[in-house]
Amino acid sequence: MAQEDDQTSGAAIEWTAREYIHYAKDSYWYVVAGIISLVVIAYCIVTKSVLSFIVFALLIALSYAAIHQKPRYVRIGLYPHGIAVGDDFVKYIDLGSFWVVYDPPAVKVLHLRRKGGFLTDMTIQLEAQNPTEVRSFLLAYVPEEKNSPHEAMTDRLMRWLKF
Secondary structure (H helix, E strand, O other), X not given: OHHHHHHOOOOOEEEEEEOOOOOOOOHHHHHHHHHHHHHHHHHHHHOOOHHHHHHHHHHHHHHHHHXXXXXXXXXXXXXXXXXXXXXXXXXXXXXXXXXXXXXOOXXXXXXXXXXXXXXXXXXXXXXXXXXXXXXXXXXXXXXXXOOOOOOOHHHHHHHHOOO
């Protein structure tokens, strides 16, 4: 506990942001999603693919639950030894790179790429935080990614689909 207090004392930059952006969905969105779901399930039934039916039924149920879950607000802090996101703390030595994607009003995010391992990319919403200030601070600790200064195609697709 004392070591954690040392790592998170003296924050240079702090803000509160949502875990992710939650998009409002109109009735048209639900109709299209329902039709696609029914077509996929009907295909599984017609082809008598029990495993596919189970997988898609679970995927549809999980997607439905996920789109109705509201994001939590988390506290983000940039400290001399690392970054705190809610209860998680990532040391700078564990980060390979970072980049900021700023295209308001839709996209205002900080991307962190951890070294090695599984699920290495982390996305942090900047919301009202000054992106230039965040970038300038992080440059002293983590290399900036030069090849990915843009939004990933999957992020664009998820925003377009309102997920």
